[in-house]
Amino acid sequence: MRKVAIIGVGMTPFGQLWDRSLISLAVEAGAKAIHDAGITHKDVGVLYGGTMSSGLFSGQEHLASMFADHSGFDHIPSVRVEAACASGGLALRQAYIDVASGAHDIAVVGGVEKMTDLGIYPVTKVLSTAADAERESSLGVTFPGIYAMMARLHMHKYHTTEEQLAMVAVKNHAHAIHNPHAQFRRAITVDQVMGSVKIADPLKLLDASPVSDGGAALVLADEKTARSQSDTPVWIAGSGHATDTIALHDREDMLSMRSTVYAARDAFRQAGLSPKDIGMAELHDCFTIAELLALEDLGFVDRGASGSFIEQGQAHIGGSLPINPSGGLKAKGHPVGASGIAQAIESVLQLRGDAGLRNTGAEIALTQNVGGSGGTAVVHIFRR
Amino acid sequence: MRKVAIIGVGMTPFGQLWDRSLISLAVEAGAKAIHDAGITHKDVGVLYGGTMSSGLFSGQEHLASMFADHSGFDHIPSVRVEAACASGGLALRQAYIDVASGAHDIAVVGGVEKMTDLGIYPVTKVLSTAADAERESSLGVTFPGIYAMMARLHMHKYHTTEEQLAMVAVKNHAHAIHNPHAQFRRAITVDQVMGSVKIADPLKLLDASPVSDGGAALVLADEKTARSQSDTPVWIAGSGHATDTIALHDREDMLSMRSTVYAARDAFRQAGLSPKDIGMAELHDCFTIAELLALEDLGFVDRGASGSFIEQGQAHIGGSLPINPSGGLKAKGHPVGASGIAQAIESVLQLRGDAGLRNTGAEIALTQNVGGSGGTAVVHIFRR
Numbered sequence: 001m002r003k004v005a006i007i008g009v010g011m012t013p014f015g016q017l018w019d020r021s022l023i024s025l026a027v028e029a030g031a032k033a034i035h036d037a038g039i040t041h042k043d044v045g046v047l048y049g050g051t052m053s054s055g056l057f058s059g060q061e062h063l064a065s066m067f068a069d070h071s072g073f074d075h076i077p078s079v080r081v082e083a084a085c086a087s088g089g090l091a092l093r094q095a096y097i098d099v100a101s102g103a104h105d106i107a108v109v110g111g112v113e114k115m116t117d118l119g120i121y122p123v124t125k126v127l128s129t130a131a132d133a134e135r136e137s138s139l140g141v142t143f144p145g146i147y148a149m150m151a152r153l154h155m156h157k158y159h160t161t162e163e164q165l166a167m168v169a170v171k172n173h174a175h176a177i178h179n180p181h182a183q184f185r186r187a188i189t190v191d192q193v194m195g196s197v198k199i200a201d202p203l204k205l206l207d208a209s210p211v212s213d214g215g216a217a218l219v220l221a222d223e224k225t226a227r228s229q230s231d232t233p234v235w236i237a238g239s240g241h242a243t244d245t246i247a248l249h250d251r252e253d254m255l256s257m258r259s260t261v262y263a264a265r266d267a268f269r270q271a272g273l274s275p276k277d278i279g280m281a282e283l284h285d286c287f288t289i290a291e292l293l294a295l296e297d298l299g300f301v302d303r304g305a306s307g308s309f310i311e312q313g314q315a316h317i318g319g320s321l322p323i324n325p326s327g328g329l330k331a332k333g334h335p336v337g338a339s340g341i342a343q344a345i346e347s348v349l350q351l352r353g354d355a356g357l358r359n360t361g362a363e364i365a366l367t368q369n370v371g372g373s374g375g376t377a378v379v380h381i382f383r384r
Numbered sequence: 385m386r387k388v389a390i391i392g393v394g395m396t397p398f399g400q401l402w403d404r405s406l407i408s409l410a411v412e413a414g415a416k417a418i419h420d421a422g423i424t425h426k427d428v429g430v431l432y433g434g435t436m437s438s439g440l441f442s443g444q445e446h447l448a449s450m451f452a453d454h455s456g457f458d459h460i461p462s463v464r465v466e467a468a469c470a471s472g473g474l475a476l477r478q479a480y481i482d483v484a485s486g487a488h489d490i491a492v493v494g495g496v497e498k499m500t501d502l503g504i505y506p507v508t509k510v511l512s513t514a515a516d517a518e519r520e521s522s523l524g525v526t527f528p529g530i531y532a533m534m535a536r537l538h539m540h541k542y543h544t545t546e547e548q549l550a551m552v553a554v555k556n557h558a559h560a561i562h563n564p565h566a567q568f569r570r571a572i573t574v575d576q577v578m579g580s581v582k583i584a585d586p587l588k589l590l591d592a593s594p595v596s597d598g599g600a601a602l603v604l605a606d607e608k609t610a611r612s613q614s615d616t617p618v619w620i621a622g623s624g625h626a627t628d629t630i631a632l633h634d635r636e637d638m639l640s641m642r643s644t645v646y647a648a649r650d651a652f653r654q655a656g657l658s659p660k661d662i663g664m665a666e667l668h669d670c671f672t673i674a675e676l677l678a679l680e681d682l683g684f685v686d687r688g689a690s691g692s693f694i695e696q697g698q699a700h701i702g703g704s705l706p707i708n709p710s711g712g713l714k715a716k717g718h719p720v721g722a723s724g725i726a727q728a729i730e731s732v733l734q735l736r737g738d739a740g741l742r743n744t745g746a747e748i749a750l751t752q753n754v755g756g757s758g759g760t761a762v763v764h765i766f767r768r
Binding site: 001021052053055056058059060061062063064065066068069073075076077078079080081082083084090094097098100101102103120126129130131132133134137241242243244245246247250258259262371372375376 | 436439442446450460463467468474478487510513514516521626629630646755756759
């Protein structure tokens with residue numbers, strides 16, 4: 001397999017973008033990434049796109065064809081992949097395999113979701129299709145409830161506190177202040193999180209990522225093209241993807257997503273690196289508890305130690321391992337199919353030193369993108 | 385890229401399977417393919433699955449995770465791809481790229497759709513999400529209408545007759561009689577097609593493929609594994625994938641799907657073959673007119689000559705180029721995400737000489753799988 005680098009990035013603002021259509025978000029992100037890479041449409045050999053549920057959200061399937069058409073590409077192949085909220089990360093991985101294989105030299109890979117302005121179904125109902133329809137969602141449990149069960153068990157087993165959960169949200173809001181694309185660019189306090197409405201005990205509204213619209217895109221290139229085209233290529237050093245039971249109750253340990261564990265194992269092995277080598281990470285904080293679980297599953301902290309790691313400020317920009325300098329899903333926003341791509345964009349900006357006041361100085365970055373309650377996980381490691 | 389072969393095939397019956405769930409169809413097809421390949425679950429490195437709209441049809445996204453879980457795989461990566469009715473063919477292509485790249489040695493690739501027993505939306509509404517939602521389906525046009533416009537234009541331009549269209553259906557029903565997995569194993573006559581109810585003038589009910597449930601799966605392996613594991617590997621000699629405008633009205637020529645033209649060009653080039661080398665083909669006959677257009681776009685006949693080609697019996701088993709010996713989408717059935725995989729299964733059975741009374745004796749086979757009205761096309765060429 002050939003080496004592959006990211007040579008261009010582009011994204012729309014994330015937020016409630018009532019005046020924007022699904023396809024316009026995808027087109028904008030892709031055009032920005034192509035511009036950033038300094039290439040033209042004619043250089044692109046293949047498109048990959050991740051979106052969770054454009055059918056239920058927007059009444060539109062067959063998006064890959066639509067991307068190619070509406071972006072003005074000339075009949076090139078275009079692939080949509082779906083893995084619930086890991087759709088973006090998985091699209092990146094599939095585009096990586098494509099370019100690594102030699103099938104194409106340059107790929108544009110995007111993620112997009114339009115979650116406001118819906119048709120028949122409410123957003124929580126659509127998101128619940130990422131769980132087991134027959135054995136979870138049909139019984140009434142939705143994702144706030146699923147993650148609340150994990151949070152309650154973590155509190156019971158490790159004495160993690162609700163305040164420590166709240167500190168994840170506070171940290172990620174503090175980071176997002178410096179991200180011009182973030183949905184929430186304002187600080188919040190632990191008291192505000194603790195005082196926000198309970199949505200699924202012990203989780204409160206401010207423990208949850210928001211409903212968002214947005215698009216994000218990358219340009220990938222093989223080594224030869226990347227070296228000739230870019231002064232600042234960011235290399236995909238490792239790529240891992242794994243599954244776990246789709247239903248939470250089928251797992252031996254509800255506090256570990258084996259998908260994350262195995263995806264990380266493969267990504268670290270490919271990169272020849274270990275958790276201590278990572279300078280910053282973008283983790284899938286759809287709910288605050290998810291960031292804690294990820295810290296443990298990825299081997300950054302011991303089991304049960306994630307709450308105090310956050311409380312000690314080690315995950316802040318300036319701490320020992322900055323987590324979600326972009327603001328994360330929690331504060332940057334979570335247009336589900338776009339989130340995995342936006343994580344990669346933040347990694348690229350950080351490794352280029354182009355993240356402004358969010359710069360961490362990291363030389364190696366990791367992203368972890370989760371589908372559902374961990375039925376899918378995709379882990380990537382990037383380096384300069 | 386490494387050479388890749390199909391070493392196992394398996395499918396469920398296609399039909400209105402009221403007692404079967406989406407996931408049970410997928411699991412059955414995959415298990416049969418694994419059994420046919422003579423391998424075990426532990427040998428499989430990655431899963432690929434194609435399904436068009438499990439969200440709208442069945443209220444279930446995140447199917448790749450569910451496939452891996454419910455089939456008993458141990459945390460392996462699993463990828464869902466979607467390209468409307470070309471989802472199966474595209475899943476095959478992506479699995480091919482994966483194995484060719486060296487990422488994994490053995491892949492199981494399946495396609496599945498559950499189109500009966502729906503929730504809120506009628507089936508035609510769901511299928512219309514494969515067209516441009518804002519500029520086609522929102523104006524009331526559905527796929528019977530879209531293909532009817534192509535048929536009317538073909539009749540106007542080339543003097544193709546309604547009877548010639550009907551002969552496509554008659555031929556494919558005649559072929560399906562010998563296919564134990566086909567939805568309709570009974571002969572029909574031109575008079576019956578002509579007398580069936582008009583659904584979108586000039587297309588009648590018997591010009592259309594049916595609404596179907598079903599699953600189909602393949603086992604792919606790299607050259608070394610295939611040679612050690614199989615006495616009858618069927619090689620993927622060429623793989624092409626291209627797009628066209630998603631909306632029919634945006635095309636220069638409504639009678640040519642440029643997606644098929646470009647996908648075929650790439651597949652033939654890779655295989656080092658031309659249309660005259662093909663011994664049989666499975667084409668995407670979602671409506672009878674689609675088989676005619678495919679014959680022309682693939683270079684099997686001159687523009688406008690497809691109607692007489694059918695009328696002369698050249699596309700029958702025993703003719704100069706048997707088309708859809710399986711019965712095609714028209715008579716075998718069309719569970720949309722599964723159709724592209726079922727086309728490949730028929731090709732494998734034919735090349736192995738395992739198609740019983742349908743055997744054509746072909747040594748090289750071609751499949752063409754279309755999404756929407758040609759926004760996507762995937763073409764594969766197989767040889768012994």
